[in-house]
Amino acid sequence: MNIPDDLQYTQTHEWIRQEDDEIVVGITDFAQAQLSDLTYVELPAIGDQVGVGDEIAVLESVKAASDIYAPVAGTITGVNELLQESPELLNADPYGEGWLFKLRPQNMADLDDLLEAEQYEETLPDS
Amino acid sequence: MNVKSNLKTPLHAEHLARHARMAPFAGWDMPIQYTSIVTEHQQTRQQATVFDISHMGEFDISGPTAEQDLDRLLTQRIATLANGQCRYGYLLNEAGGVIDDLTCYRRADDRFYLVVNAANRAAAADWIKAHCQSRTIFADVSDQTAKIDIQGPAARALMEEALGCALPDLNYFRATDWTYDGVSSWLSRTGYTGEWGYEWYLPTEAAVTCWQRLLAPGALQPAGLGARDTLRLEMGYPLHGHELQPDRSPVAVAGSAFMHLDKPFIGRDQVQRVLDQGPDQQLLGLRLESRRAARAGDTVWREGTQIGTVTSGSYAPSVGVAIALAYIDTAHAQPNSACTIEVRGQHLPATLTKPPFYKEGTARAT
Known part of the structure; x- marks a missing residue:
């Protein structure tokens, strides 16, 4: 299971990468493997104001739909348009081309509450 | 525990x-x-x-009265089945609802083989045993x-x-x-x-x-x-528990197909009544415009009125968009007409379609 050290995580399997005053958010390798075959992605709109834990995106696989939550409060500043046509990027490259959205946090200190790689790994079931 | x-x-x-x-x-x-x-x-x-x-589940049914019993239990014609031939049909209850859908093979003059859904194995076995004559031998060989x-x-x-x-x-x-x-x-x-x-x-x-x-x-x-x-x-094949139900007439799924109405069978009169009156709802396909899928239980709408309910839905890999099967009120059940499906609060545009969605299947090729 690939869990890069330089990212932060949530218990709901989102990853977060800090880029200046923005964060990039995606789903972890574990999450994409669990969901398998992503077929449709519903993303938030740029400019949306979101609260921590809000359901702001939906990922659909052949079998089911899963919600994606905002890891911190803030404003959506970008979405990965490539996923509309190619949701399979989420499976192929979850930490790269399969990123979901960018968000400008209301308060950068909120990022301190996120999990580090090692802590996230501990939340996963033993394989 | x-x-x-x-x-x-x-x-x-x-x-x-x-x-x-x-x-x-x-x-x-x-x-x-x-x-x-x-x-x-x-x-x-x-x-x-x-x-x-x-x-x-597989049932082996034999004996001198097996053919007669199965012809009365199943909607498909059994008397004319050749050795090694099978037919698909329904096991109906007295109300004309579908206990199970199944294939019946003839393996010898007086021996038949039934293939039933796993979920319905016990119910089908009980029903068949209860309606067979004493000289018909029933064996669940699953x-x-x-x-x-x-x-x-x-x-x-x-x-x-x-x-x-x-x-x-x-x-x-x-x-x-x-x-x-x-x-x-x-x-x-x-x-x-x-x-x-x-x-x-x-x-x-x-x-x-x-x-x-x-x-x-x-x-x-x-x-x-x-x-x-x-x-x-993608083929529009019904699945029992979704499209076929004990409280639904098979007429709503496929009209008179898979039923031989020129013989007596349990549920026949109820089937005939629904055929004569026309079913309240009909099973139709829905073709969505994107990969975003509708799921069982989602509702189908036209001009502010609910006209149906989805029974199965998924992204269809060989079609390239999401598809669904749904029970649609007969008044609205015209293929190639537009509707919407409410999926998690949003109305997705869809077109009513007569299945199959995938038309290049090779099943019947020689």
Whole structure:
């Protein structure tokens, strides 16, 4: 299971990468493997104001739909348009081309509450 | 504590060894996928795959009154079935609702073979036994029977290559006794994918060896119940528990198809009444405009009025968009007309469609 050290995580399997005053958010390798075959992605709109834990995106696989939550409060500043046509990027490259959205946090200190790689790994079931 | 564990097919350990994703289905622990549903779906359409369908039930029904009893129990014509021929039809209750949908084979003049859904095995067995005459012998042989489906346009060539022997020639909906490497089996040219292929019934103790031999060369890969469901949905095949229900008339699903109304059978008068009056709702396909799927229970709308309910829905890999089956109020059930489906609060545009959604299936090819 690939869990890069330089990212932060949530218990709901989102990853977060800090880029200046923005964060990039995606789903972890574990999450994409669990969901398998992503077929449709519903993303938030740029400019949306979101609260921590809000359901702001939906990922659909052949079998089911899963919600994606905002890891911190803030404003959506970008979405990965490539996923509309190619949701399979989420499976192929979850930490790269399969990123979901960018968000400008209301308060950068909120990022301190996120999990580090090692802590996230501990939340996963033993394989 | 009352823990009810799921049943395991004779191939259960094979699935675990391949790290299949397992899930409960109709009381069985079944493989949903080995690699990915879309990959397994495409392999079936383009080449061929192998499915463990051992959870399904098989009944052996014989005796001098077997034909007469089955003709009265099943909607399809049994008296005219040739040896080795099968027909698909329904087992109806007195109200004309569907206890199960099943195929019935004739294996000898006085011997028949019924293949029933895993979830309905007990209900179908009870109903059949309760309505058979004393000289009809009923045997539920499910526990002694494994079922391996080999489905796809290259099924015969790849199966012959893997097993190292020629297969008997079989037309669609025909089957035969077949001895393979000393094992007595029943090989049928049928399936639930829309593709050319076989349903292979064999003794449970032979299942692991046959499964391993089929997969050993590597050209045939296993496919799980996930792909089985997207394949059947693209063909518009109904699934009991979704499209077919004990409290629904089969007339709403397929009109008078699969029913021989010129004979008496249990539920016949109720079927005739629905045919005469017209069903309140009809099962139709829905083609969405994107990959975003509707699911069972989602509602179908037209101009502010609910006109139906989705019974099955998924992204369809061979169609490229999401599709669904739905019960639509008869007044609104015109193919090629527009509607919306409410999915998590949003109305998605869709077009009513007469299935199949996928029209290149090879099942009937000669």
